[in-house]
Amino acid sequence: MTVSRLTIPTPTTAAISRQEIANLLAEARERTLLLVSSLSDEDLHCQHDPLMSPIIWDIGHIAHFEELWLTRNLDGPIEFSEMPGMYNPFEHPRATRASLALPGLSESVGQLNEIRARVLERLESVELDPANPLLRDGYVYHMVLQHEYQHNETILQTLQLKKGDPYRAPRARTFGPQRSSPKDMVAFPAGHVTIGTNDRRAAYDNERPLHDVEVKPFYMDRAPVTNGRYLEFMHDGGYQRPEFWSDPGRRWLAESGADSPKYWTREGDRWVNRVMDLTREVDPDRPVCHVCYHEAEAFARWDGKRLPTEIEWEAGASWDSATDSARAFPWGSRPDAKLANVDQLSFDTAPVGTFTENVSSAGYYGMIGDVWEWTSSDFVDYPGFQSFPYREYSEAFFGTEYKVLRGGSWATRPGAIRNTFRNWDYPIRRQIFSGFRCARDA
């Protein structure tokens, strides 16, 4: 394995200084520009897929979100949650954004720089007032940083969907073969756990509050489902046998005509897949990626299992029975981007077993990084949820339409992932970097 020693500042450390905030803002911007700087204006303006924005829209939206929250809303009443106008996601659905009069890259970068200069000027005199939940411990800065990190992952989804020549990924991290993919399940005993967090520095409103849950005993796969196992499902007629699919799953199957994960193609008697500009034979030891919820659920049924609930997932990732408390990361309380396949620069999943320290106290491997993991849970509020600082981040999406995904992917920046982080999407989506692991009742 070759893993570069990444030293990434992370926004989840205690008491933050103005200088640390400025460093984090600079580092976030450096990454955004690294991802897009090699793209032509045509690539930046193209609607590569109806599901995604033109990348230049994401860039303008990053700038305007930062301007709104780090200048206008910083110490006055909150005017809007999203800036009215061209970059407002609610005014302009993704599929329509290519018809907007979007500027070129140099103009957009000028806008980013101009806004950033005002943000840094304001930062010099800002008081991180402990009585103000928006400013306490720099919450609003962490929120804006995570917004940029999350748009980086969205941009990577678009780049994977890119029309024309594949995106030339600036790969800075590679992995050697690893041949020890564990296929067993690990028991999680019945008992009390805590779920969620009371963190007010960086956690989103939907992760709060910390609350007690009694879990029934269950088994969960030690590792994410690999391509090798998924190929067994395919070879056993998994996509053709209706008994494994739910009603909505069968409808999706009929409409999509899918017979493999997205970005897989058959070449004679073998399957190849593509990640950006790298196409190779499907590696049986890497986690399966780009499957939708229905595919994950069908595989689980084929395997005599089910998907875990998000409570089971989080308990497996975080619960430390020795201290009777939850960890923020599988390996402990501190973020460490070296311990998991996160932060984008691998542009790939890693063979299961590559990151030997990416193991939770309960014994589950790879809960953070590589692929987002589908859970069987709908995206709903925790008991005692309070919307903060704006309704459209989480509350507007609560309900039965979305399924929760956990754990982040290779394309997730480390500042936007932790055991309590909840992502959500429609069960038919697979342009996201999504895989899964299975569970069953004990």
Ligand SMILES: [Fe+2]
């Ligand atoms: Fe956004």
